[in-house]
Amino acid sequence: MKVLQVIEQAFRATGEEQDDTILWLSRSMQAAGADFRILLSGNAVSYALVQKGAPALGFGAWRQDHPANVGADVGELLASGVRIDVVTEDLAERGLDKKQCRDGIQRIARGELAELYNSVDQVWQW
């Protein structure tokens, strides 16, 4: 079974959870043998560009040890062979240049999404 993980919400709980919850879920399922690819859409297209981690949370004397690093998590997924596409129009609408996307991210036009959706067994829209 092949699943398309469509990530639309960006930076959901990244401060508290030290990662993007759906990127983490994907990596965790990958360890269980899951076969999936990822589509970045909406505000999550920023994940195609982000390179650095977030600053650590701090409240009073408490400091977070390992803040979220979405760029590193995306890099790990790419390095493990997961295909990641980003919607080009969603980049443009946010003033983001497709040339700024990190190496390994594939670009896909909205007009090609139906074919992509048809190519997998299940589509999970997060």
Place this chain on the structure above:
Amino acid sequence: MSKPKTLTFAFMDPPFESARTTTFFRLLDATLDAGANINVFAYEGAVALSFVHQKAHGNTVHGRDVEQEGHPLSREWIAALQHKATQIGATFNWINCGLCADERGINEVIDGCGRGSPADLWKFAASADNTLVIGTR
């Protein structure tokens, strides 16, 4: 007679904060109405849905005590759906993300709800006819 369908749901919202939660339960109820089997993977805040210590309260603004108010509790909704599934001969599997339960301190859940990991979501999805994920917003 055709084989009953099985649907898998992944859900992220906690009780009492969003209409997505009641919509999710309506979908589960309708799934059983259709005679289909159900798998649920409760992720992040949704692990609170089955918390056994949920407690109804009275409401002085409404002028009603605990019994009169009959405040809705999601653990009771799950139990009702478990019972409905049993009555119609459908399966109703519910797994909470264990790490999500740990970090929230809500490991005590009602009977019939288990603890697992994203690997269970993948197993659920792989064995189902289709999967609906409902992420929090």
